[in-house]
Amino acid sequence: MQYFLARFQSEIASGVKGLLQAKTPVVVEPANPKFGADFAVPCFAFAKEFGRDPQAMATQIASEFRHKDIDKIEAKAGFANIWLKSDSMAAALHNDLEKVGKEKLRYGESREGKGKVAIVEFPSPNMAKPFSVGHLRASNQGWAIYNLVKAAGYQAVSDNHLGDWGAPFGKWVVGFLRFSSEEKLNKDGIYELARVYIKVTAELKYEAEHGKHELADEIQQWLLKLEKGDPEATAYSKRFNEISLTHMHQVMHRLGIKTDEEFGESFYIAEGKRMVTELVEKGVAIKQEDGSVIVPLDEYSIKTPILIEKSNGAALYATSDMATLKYRWERWHPAKVIYLVGSEQQFHFTQVFALADKLGYKTDYEHVWWGMIDQLNDDGTRSKISSRKGTILLEELLDKAETHARQMVSQENRHQVTGEDIKKIALGAVKFTDFAQDRRTSILFDWRRMFSLQGHSGPYVQYAGVRAQAILDKLGQAGRFMPSGYDWVAEKELVLHLLRYPQVIREALEFYEPHRVAQYAYDLARLFNRYYEDVSISDSSKEIQPLRLWLLNNIKEVHASALEVLGIEVPSKM
Secondary structure, eight states, X not given: OOOHHHHHHHHHHHHHHHHHTOSSOOOXXXXXXXXXXXXXXXXXXXXXXXXXXXXXXXXXHHHHOOOTTEEEEEEEXXXXXXXXXXXXXXXXXXXXXXXXXXXXXXXXXXXXXXXXXXXXXXXXXXXXXXOBGGGHHHHHHHHHHHHHHHHXXXXXXXXXXXXXXXXXXXXHHHHHXXXXXXXXXXXXXXXXXXXXXXXXXXXHHHHHHTTOOHHHHHHHHHHHHHHTTOHHHHHHHHHHHHHHHHHHHHHHHHHTOOOSBOOBTHHHHHHHHHHHHHHHHHTSSEEOTTSOEEEEEGGGTEEEEEEEEOTTSOOOHHHHHHHHHHHHHHHHOOSEEEEEOOGGGHHHHHHHHHHHHHTTOOSEEEEEOOOOEEEEOTTSOEEEOOTTTSOOBHHHHHXXXXXXXXXXXXXXXXXXXXXXXXXXXXXXXXXXXXXXXOTTSOEEEOHHHHTOSXXXXXXXXXXXHHHHHHHHHHHTOOOOOOOSOOOOOTTHHHHHHHHHHHHHHHHHHHTTOTHHHHHHHHHHHHHHHHHHHHOOSXXXXXXXXXXXXXXXXXXXXXXXXXXXXXXXXXXXXX
């Protein structure tokens, strides 16, 4: 369905273009706040077309253009600034809500992707290592994009593409055999595997510095044994993976995320190696003198060919990625495939997407990446979060967040706030920090600011939902919309903001930028809190109170919906 604001902006653009007989497309955008208008038509582009002054064009629009939902138009600084009628906006919001109800949609959702599949790959950690803070952004951003894809009507498929192949496996086996024991593994599980992994990595570095390669050779031998299906190597792989998956699912549950599919790289290796042979036979891939296999990508202006098999016959990430492309194409024939992987893999995915096109798996591929995670140190400096300076394991970070959440709750409310509420507040603070700015920007864990009830924080936004629900509980009414002649002037900003929600959802998916939803939720909380201070719903007249309760109920619902996209829940008490 088409929501009111999209239709309104389209009608204005079409009407102004017709009025001026312009060839240049007409843009209708949110107005500059300093003018106090709702929308604006910048007149510079088509003023250039006609060789006229932009202000003169804006004046012509203001004096000649009319629309039933426009209250007034003023020309200012080359813009035609537009004010909508408050009562028209309220009626439009009511109509949009009625339409989505009839179509069995939630407000903000669409059927844009109906009948199409979109695959979202996340969080995709390496196995046999604890879920660390480094997995946080993939988990949060991936879950939000998965929800945005669903909101657009796609059949969303989330895929946890597990790193259970390659050098890490060899390190784990060698580390276990040399530096661990059954007793230690049974006692500490994933944390023991992490310890030996770090130990082996340090030993490899020492070995390389002294011109030796015994350990490196042993690791490579285990990798080749696994590729050949050796029973002992396969048993180690299965055991380590089971330990890792149990831990991983526990942490994912705490984060409130889950995935529909969960295949490791090992699932794809056999098919990937078969594809390598086939591509060489067809002349698509080239076997080099050293035995390695490459696929040239010159036609995509990529000078570096993609390496799909090592000289010793071992598979690489590209080998399993290639087989993954084939599997997804044949199983899902997706309209979108979105990879949530760190920024360091940008060139790799440039190659992979070119390879996909070359092999005929043509669709919309997107690599979504993010900035680093920093923390504010005691001395006020900012640094990358690390085990030497604080929390690194994700479980520890969440525990620390819950401690801060408990400390934030006021003494008089502590007996009312449940353990589940504490978890929602803690997770809300962590997630909102992730979404507080563009995903490509590094985020800062400033624990004091994260739990502030006055600033740009998760608890501040959550509290608006708690407050809205408390008012509805107190008055005991859901409210109703009536064509009563009420002017809606006091509620105009809130109504307009609610009308903008479908556009925010659409744009957040278009650019894979969930922070747009977070900013929307914060602005909604801010507008509602200001309205709460200025207007007493409980003291409203019997004619106006049902209307204001109707609006309040929709504020609460849209607020909860926006936070739900981000994986944040509203607690019952704070």
